[in-house]
Amino acid sequence: MPSPNVRAPADRLRSHPAFVQFWFARICSGFGFQMLSVAVGWQVYAITGRALDLGLIGLVQFIPSVLLALPAGHVADQFERRRIVLLGQIVDMLAIAVLAAISFAHLAHEATILALVFVIGVAKAFEFPAMQSMLPALVPTSVLPRAMAAGASAGQAAMIMGPAVGGFLYVAGPGTVYTVCALLYLVAALLMGHLRYEQAQPKREPATLKTLFAGVHFIRARPDVLGVISLDLFAVLLGGATALLPIFAKDILHTGPWGLGLLRAAPAVGALLMSVWLARHTMERRVGPIMFASVAAFGVATLVFAVSTTLWLSLAALFALGAFDMVSMVIRGALVQLDTPDDMRGRVSAVNAIFINTSNQLGEFESGLVAAWVGAVNATLIGGIGTLVVVALWMAMFPTLRRRQRLHGEPVAPAEPAGAASQ
Template structure:
């Protein structure tokens, strides 16, 4: 039996703050995806060294991990909308600098990496504040659909942003950066005009106890710990997308066009699933639905691993993206709804560490296993590992397995934040 569809009364369009938030996410998401393409092309054109492409990821990864806990503390101490605004203004300045230096032909590798590092610092502070804003923009019962719609903005940006960026790069990197700056400016204006109500934050000094309050909170909430750790290990083991160039060339015998389709397939699956989730409520057995979707992710990984036909590989990656979107919406909504508002920044920061670590280490783990065992065996092992993790987590977190609804009125109020510290 399908979950009920949303009605006009429940429509997210009736919440103008969320609509403005969503359009701001679309603008900044497209801008960032286009920026990523331009930075990679420009650095490789300047140096011709693959190592320097790795440095782009490094200068973004380091601040995202090292500054996550302080950023979470800041998000719980100050108005989150202003934190997001400040972060985007800093990013806009850095992008405008990239545009100006590129158009003036006065840019070099160190300058690009330094500005990308600045963007990484700003994003480290922006992320937990941005994640913590969403529950205040819609009623709690609508949060899963709001997260699905929000996720659709990110997936659309991932699909079309790089293509648009690559097309504009023909006219030069300065044109791409200028377009990115314009999109960020749109996001800044929308965010500045957004009506956001937040309870006055409880100011407290930045001590080790307050910085690690999010960690302590998660440890004392089995359901929250279960979904965050499940995401970590599932992504860590199921990182088949990192090996797509090998599968495209050596196994599927296709060219760059085929690789492009393979890269787009998970995002297309996730985008279409997010559209479906935005129109339907998940009101029963959300725990089992989440575990089933992660298991589906593992099965799709196995199908992709053994496939030798492009159409089947595309179908498997499409399903992989769709299953991942279901589990992502459930995990994200559950974490936000089970967390008191004055703790959401710090909990989101810890979640960001898990996400960034799993993505980066997942690619590293996939590469190392592929070097030792071959791409097919490494991907098969990742898919089997994901299924094993699902089984273990279902046994280790029985309350999460039995969870019926995302929104439990007493869950976020069982224990005040002050008692957790």
């Protein structure tokens, strides 16, 4: 596990006001989005009563996140990233405000709601690579991992408390939830609009296939970056057990909805507490072995959850699963950012977003498909074993990553001209 480090005042996150402002903007938008997700799902199901329509909500967000990822990465490297994020948050706020208006006026219709959710999905497709690429310019390199952990803590806190707050406010109607969400996005936009952010003048390039795929070529040419991104894809794809939690809660642990709620919250609580710890401590050495050990521990926790027949053990396994996943996530995220030149960070973050969205969405599909064939317990066992196999293979395939000692010790070569790697 990472070891504490004595920190000078300049290395304390609170001594960087731009990062603190950025963090508050993220927590406001994060809470708003989690509350929005609850309200949209409940409202759509109340209107139609069809489970399929709940899947459509995810689909209309997934499609733009994948189709627009590469263009969004190109835009993030060509224009000021702060303004891209700000514009995206303004679009989010306006779309949510329309949701509030039609809800108060009793004009909400399934197609209208899905169309507005699609607009929000488009805005977020452009926000993600720009926001991810901003962070290295807000704090010194030495504290970037802690800054990423602090950012992750905001996301986990929103994931835990946002749905509960949204559900509570929904008692007053969906329009009330949407109004609060729009106000949270307004606060986030105001914070982002006044953020002091310095970015080198982007070198404008026309959008061609070479420039759009430059992030892909960059990742392929750097084994450590390719290793961490692909490790995340396959480990989450195989090891995800959250999609099967209703089955475990009802048929194996014999608990009710309250137990399912605890099971869903346990990984987020583990991740939140670990992110708080990581935000106060620096990983100084053996980051490669720590990352692989954390992913392996994620797989072991998945196996323990699979064989557990008691609620307390299942909760402990899911808690550990979330904590170990947070350790590897912070290392992976910091390594990718630090090994990528600033003029490529948008496009590399966009490719990373494709991997993340694919692993999360397909991971749930894979778990459900295998569970339909062999049962939930066997499917989860296969996922945990698969994660351990992936760790062993990646340690053999990426030896420099396995031996990597520091996050920011390796020099970053300047980016090659777009498409040079393919020539």
